[in-house]
Amino acid sequence: MYQIDWLVLIGSLLFIVVYGIWKTRNQSNIRDFLKGDDASWFGVGLSVMATQASAITFLSTPGQAFHDGMGFVQFYFGLPIAMVIICLVFIPIYRKLNVYTAYEYLESRFDLKTRTLTALLFLIQRGLSAGITIFAPAIILSAVLGWDLVWTNILIGSLVIIYTVSGGTKAVNVTQKQQMAVMMGGMAVAFVILLYELPTGINFSNALKIAGAGGKLEVLNFSFDMDNRYTFWSGIIGGTFLALSYFGTDQSQVQRYLSGKSMRESQMGMIMNGFLKVPMQFFILLVGVMVFVFYQFNPSPLNFNPVATESVMNSEFAAEYQSIENKLEQNFESKKNLISEYALSHDSNKSALKNQIISADQIDRELRNQAQEVIKKADQSVETNDKDYVFIHFVLHHLPRGIIGLILAMALSAAMSSTSSELNALGATTTIDLYKRNVGGKTEKHYLNMSKWFTLLWGILAILFACFANLFDNLIQLVNIIGSIFYGNVLGIFLLAFFVKFVSSKSVFTAAINTQIIVIAGWWFDWMPYLWLNLFGCALVMIMAIGMEWARGQNKKPDKI
């Protein structure tokens, strides 16, 4: 990190925070603070996209492409379908009822206890996720830059708290525009530099040929293999369900599109997301593929996680690790020559060359797997999966001065944009669904102040959780599991509310409580992979509520004579 990098990093972050506070000063009522409702469709679209794109999207996704290719983009194929359903069903209802939160609607459709239950499920799940949104980039940046983990957590969290508490929803929307510009600008600059850094004679088309030979351009997989997490079918079916529950029932997203100045602006913002999300993810993965091509001509570390490498090099397994490193270097030299020849050749020899490259890739993979085993032997607790570190390693070692600062600003902006939406939504749900609903009769000013206090409280809790997060093993998976346990049930309740008119609140509430217990039992006794708990919970609550309602209807029927 040079002075110019620090200048770019601190300058961009401070500008965003100060601009957010200045632009949204004079907030005088709770409607302005929690709802905003003056955003254009473009603002809504950017805000929705910036909320979903966390730092992990920009740091980990290129690493995912580096190791496993571009198949991850299929995960987003269901999103446009979900956008259409949300525009046609969810938004008109939320706007017509003029709600602040998604859970408010459930009281008008069912009753207070169903609203309170879903609001609490959201607060538990999203409260934990907010901590992870801060922790995940902080652990990567502290590992590669040597920053103190606790102070990095506090820095990210505090910057977000300052403008989210000060300006509420409007501040979140305003800052997300700048943050999206920094994020996409950073990725675009990295992409251009990657192309520029390729050896003479290797253009973009050649680079794609090399990536194709390495199996990195297998974007689509039409197999029905349930063990494969990313296929066309899991993307279309599972992705639609996931996107529907995330965008339709998670307040951190609902609050973004309810801030549109009309129903039309909200809908167009979501449609913009439907148009741009798949190409955006494709582009981020393409950057990862270009990093892969770059490392076909430049030496790469055996494991990109510096903490893992340091750990093994300070252990009795250092010699074993170094011997694998030497083999990797030899393989790299022979593969480099093959790849150069392959990229520039036009003759029939190509398929033979391609087979040789595939064999060299296989050796590369095996050596990296062996290295992971050695690291595990040296230190059981260290993370051996290095996909989170691939892109940041490239940035720190191969990008020019100033651009490093821009990319770090990109990662921190992404962390801040997601966290601010989460804190804003947590504050809104606590104020509207729990506090205001139960403590009525106070002034607007009082509720405004309380929503600021609740936002601050959630911010502090998120930082605390982020600071203690490294005490737990595989914490990100833990939070995903918690999400999968609750999401399906909540989506099922909303689908019943929208589409099954005859179901009453009594059946829904009983079904929701029973479903939650069964889903937790299902997770505890390991009935299925945890991602399927989403679908299981959704289907179970719907079937159970409809069944109960039907049984109740049967009981009410007079006996036939």
Added chain:
Amino acid sequence: MRWEKLKKPKSEGYSDFYIIFGKMLDEKDFKTKDETSINQLSKNWLPAYTWVLAANAVYILIFLLIMKIFE
């Protein structure tokens, strides 16, 4: 309300995107007697939202093409 505003010229601040997709999302598509009915979805989604689904179908075709060319 029909979207009269869209008839205003570009100089009044409406971009091409707004005009094209704003028209597709005309408010009449959402006016139903019963908003909780699934009929709303089946009746109205085709005219208004085909474009976003078509665009994504085109993306998938492009991905197929990329796979074929660089496999």
